[in-house]
Amino acid sequence: MTEPILQARGLVKRYGRVTAIDGADFDLLPGEVLAVVGDNGAGKSSLIKALSGAVVPDEGEIKVDGRTVHFKSPLDARHYGIETVYQDLAVAPALDIASNMFLGREKRLKGPLGLFRKLDTATMRAEAQRILDELGINIKSISQPVETLSGGQRQGVAVARAAAFGTKAVIMDEPTAALGVAESGKVLDLIGRIRDRGLPVVLISHNMPHVFDIADRIHVHRLGKRVALVSPKTHSMNQVVGLLTGALRLNENGEVEEAGATHVAGLK
Numbered sequence: 509m510t511e512p513i514l515q516a517r518g519l520v521k522r523y524g525r526v527t528a529i530d531g532a533d534f535d536l537l538p539g540e541v542l543a544v545v546g547d548n549g550a551g552k553s554s555l556i557k558a559l560s561g562a563v564v565p566d567e568g569e570i571k572v573d574g575r576t577v578h579f580k581s582p583l584d585a586r587h588y589g590i591e592t593v594y595q596d597l598a599v600a601p602a603l604d605i606a607s608n609m610f611l612g613r614e615k616r617l618k619g620p621l622g623l624f625r626k627l628d629t630a631t632m633r634a635e636a637q638r639i640l641d642e643l644g645i646n647i648k649s650i651s652q653p654v655e656t657l658s659g660g661q662r663q664g665v666a667v668a669r670a671a672a673f674g675t676k677a678v679i680m681d682e683p684t685a686a687l688g689v690a691e692s693g694k695v696l697d698l699i700g701r702i703r704d705r706g707l708p709v710v711l712i713s714h715n716m717p718h719v720f721d722i723a724d725r726i727h728v729h730r731l732g733k734r735v736a737l738v739s740p741k742t743h744s745m746n747q748v749v750g751l752l753t754g755a756l757r758l759n760e761n762g763e764v765e766e767a768g769a770t771h772v773a774g775l776k
């Protein structure tokens with residue numbers, strides 16, 4: 509069996525009396541786009557925060573490449589090669605594209621000038637341009653401030669940053685939520701290219717057509733836990749919606765059935 513790149517078992521996270529994650533399992537396989545879907549408040553963001561080090565779970569286990577990890581902060585997760593693109597993007601609008609891509613990981617000049625920790629702007633710009641080109645992100649000038657970009661281009665920069673530094677996985681929380689149709693299409697293409705370069709992607713999305721467009725598997729989250737893991741090839745959009753609302757469920761054979769259905773031995 510293929511070993512998951514990122515795995516969780518029995519995660520629990522409580523906020524006072526609210527249990528945001530309630531014994532959740534999670535598996536991301538190499539080379540896949542895994543969509544995480546669920547109703548508002550199902551606990552998707554909390555799950556992703558636990559997997560990216562932004563919250564520390566109260567219970568449960570997280571593994572990267574089969575090794576148990578204890579993330580205390582997003583920096584810990586980054587250290588393991590897990591990059592996250594949050595809804596608010598966390599970009600610095602007044603800084604240029606290259607500065608944003610290297611934010612917190614700036615390159616410094618070596619040699620005597622390095623003593624003064626001078627930024628190696630030329631190298632950062634060249635590398636940022638190479639990454640954008642490689643991912644097919646079209647931006648006029650690498651030195652333009654991020655605030656002059658469209659929403660889709662900003663999203664492209666944030667995703668490119670994650671793809672450039674992620675070595676194990678990229679996690680994206682609703683990357684197309686604020687975008688129009690054309691820009692969403694570009695971001696979905698970008699996600700496909702990142703997967704094709706060998707980096708698995710976790711995509712939280714409310715947009716079922718997008719999910720069915722790009723995902724290899726769909727993790728359905730409900731009431732704080734994973735209730736189904738299905739393929740868009742074998743399951744319909746209606747079935748996935750039924751699973752996430754609780755109208756449908758998977759039975760012990762993995763078949764979708766109405767949640768009210770009961771099986772009594774001997775009765776047909």
Ligand SMILES: Nc1ncnc2c1ncn2[C@@H]1O[C@H](COP(=O)(O)OP(=O)(O)OP(=O)(O)O)[C@@H](O)[C@H]1O
Nearest residue numbers: 523526527528546547548549550551552553554555
């Ligand atoms: N920091 C927090 N403090 C208190 N409660 C929280 C906190 N974060 C999340 N919750 C609660 O945990 C539950 C799960 O929230 P979460 O944001 O993880 O769900 P979600 O599936 O991502 O929802 P949405 O799709 O609406 O973003 C909700 O009831 C929410 O109010």
